[in-house]
Amino acid sequence: MFPATLLLIGVGSLGTVLLELLARQAWPGRIVAASRNAARGEARCNLARLGALAQGGAGGAGGAGGAGGAPRIEFEPLDLDDRDATAELVDRLEPNLILSTASRLTWWLPGLLPAPQATRLARAGFGPWLPLHLSLSMKLMAAVREAGYAGHTLTAPFPDVVNAVLAKRDLAPTCGIGNVAEVVPKVQAHAALRLGVDSREVRVTLVAHHALQPAVFGERAERPPYFLSIEHQGRDVTAQVDGDALLFAPYPLPPGPAIHFLTAASAIPLMRALCREGETRLHAPAPGGLPGGYPVLADRSGVRPAPIPGLGLEEAVEINERSHRYDGIEGIETDGTVVFREESAAVLGEELGYDCRRLSPSETEARAEELLARLGEYARRHGASIERENG
Ligand SMILES: NC(=O)c1ccc[n+]([C@@H]2O[C@H](COP(=O)([O-])OP(=O)(O)OC[C@H]3O[C@@H](n4cnc5c(N)ncnc54)[C@H](OP(=O)(O)O)[C@@H]3O)[C@@H](O)[C@H]2O)c1
Structure with missing residues (x-):
């Protein structure tokens, strides 16, 4: 390096x-x-x-x-x-x-x-x-x-x-950074335990969106689509270890920002890979702006989706596009306009008086100001504050 x-x-x-x-x-x-x-x-x-x-x-x-x-x-x-x-x-x-x-x-x-x-x-x-x-x-x-x-x-x-x-x-x-890369170690750890091997010998391939995380860490029952395969020493062991079951196996994490230790840890190998000549295989969200998360190859020249045996890149992208809706998003249009799901937008409408079904990138700033002001007002109305401590 x-x-x-x-x-x-x-x-x-x-x-x-x-x-x-x-x-x-x-x-x-x-x-x-x-x-x-x-x-x-x-x-x-x-x-x-x-x-x-x-x-x-x-x-x-x-x-x-x-x-x-x-x-x-x-x-x-x-x-x-x-x-x-x-x-x-x-x-x-x-x-x-x-x-x-x-x-x-x-x-x-x-x-x-x-x-x-x-x-x-x-x-x-x-x-x-x-x-x-x-x-x-x-x-x-x-x-x-x-x-x-x-x-x-x-x-x-x-x-x-x-x-x-x-x-x-x-x-x-x-x-x-983060998201898909936070799920992979859970799969690795569980699979290694079931196989009785060192977790470093377990190779995970996961295509998954941010929206999968609440299902994986037990906060939500709804499961967005994903692609998972698990190998041990070059052999596909996904079925043997029951990959789907272990992905969703109970594994509670502390609520709130304590999880940032996992996010930060998962980012560091990616950062180091970007300072090296040789390719490193990792997982990351949004390589080159693709939606959702993928296995990736990273080196000094950049980050790109890694080839996935049995799954083309278009299919992987499609899995992640279908997952948007589990985060309350209908889709992203060709000019970057985001269409929110009616029921998700309605919640912020009812609670905060913030009505936004479509967000054009050019409106982002004004909408951010409005949303923050309305959330602050909502918090005050309910005897709380969204101001952060200064420590
Ligand atoms: N991808 C993942 O897996 C993952 C995991 C955890 C968190 N996140 C996301 O990462 C983001 C940060 O999370 P956090 O918990 O660290 O938030 P945070 O504690 O609120 O920190 C946000 C930082 O942004 C800085 N900031 C705000 N406005 C700025 C501006 N105009 N110019 C420069 N800096 C500015 C703030 O510092 P100053 O006020 O001093 O400017 C603060 O240091 C959030 O969007 C969170 O949802 C993603």
Whole structure:
């Protein structure tokens, strides 16, 4: 691996976990963290630096900044709403890789409302919140294009859908992180247990959308379509281990942002693969802006869907397109307009007074502002707040 500059945008819940993990062991170079709140961002960088040192240095030769010293972590103030400033920062830093976790609303925040309201809003599914996840990724990609940036960009906010919308506008990031890559280790662990082998010997091939996760981790009974095959030492063992049953076998995870340890862990091999010459086979959402998640091949040149024996790419894409509806999305039109399912949109209409059946990418910002304002007002009305702590 070559020494590489990582621009990590967003040092909130997920960004902080990534920073902490990368500082200790994985990143072969400089990490520049960036977000709007400089005091919070600087403090989180200081904490990651000291934690890495306290644990014994930055992971030896492989760690951020090199051999066993404090990892090389810097902070830059950045507001993605300022496109020129974003382009200038990218131009000045010349990062090899950008990873953005910046978002106007994280997935777990509506769950902090009082239980009756949280339950009612959950019926909408994830899709109708799209403007809040799409807004900053769209701004980032526009700035990155303006800067003529030639490196790779990974994004965390709802990539299975967000990046598919961006692809329709020729703004697709390299790929997303998390989601499908969080399900694969569960299958690997269960299959290895059933076979009585080391989980590293188990090779999983999974085509699955973000919408499959609640079924896999026991929060929802409804099962979107997916493709799964499991091999051990080159032999297909899917039927032998009852792959479908183990995919949905009870395996509760803690609610809320604690799962970000899994998201961040699943992103790190992808980030490292993008700094290497040789191809690594992994899983990731939205390679090149495809909808949903796939097995992928990654190396310095980028990320592409891996060939799947017995399943063409078109069929894999179709599985993920059919899965959108389980996230409350009817489909994505050729110009990137997203059509929400009537019953999902109706939930936000009834609860928040927010009426949006169709979202054109050009309306994203206005819709994000409106949705955030209405959610804030709804929270206040029910004695809660969606303001985040500053720690
Ligand atoms: N793909 C996956 O598997 C996966 C897993 C977990 C989370 N996610 C998604 O990842 C995103 C982040 O989640 P989270 O829990 O880390 O959210 P979070 O704690 O709210 O963090 C969001 C970050 O975005 C930054 N930000 C907001 N507006 C910005 C702007 N205009 N310019 C620059 N930075 C800005 C915030 O910092 P400042 O306020 O300082 O700017 C904050 O650091 C969410 O969309 C979440 O749903 C995806």
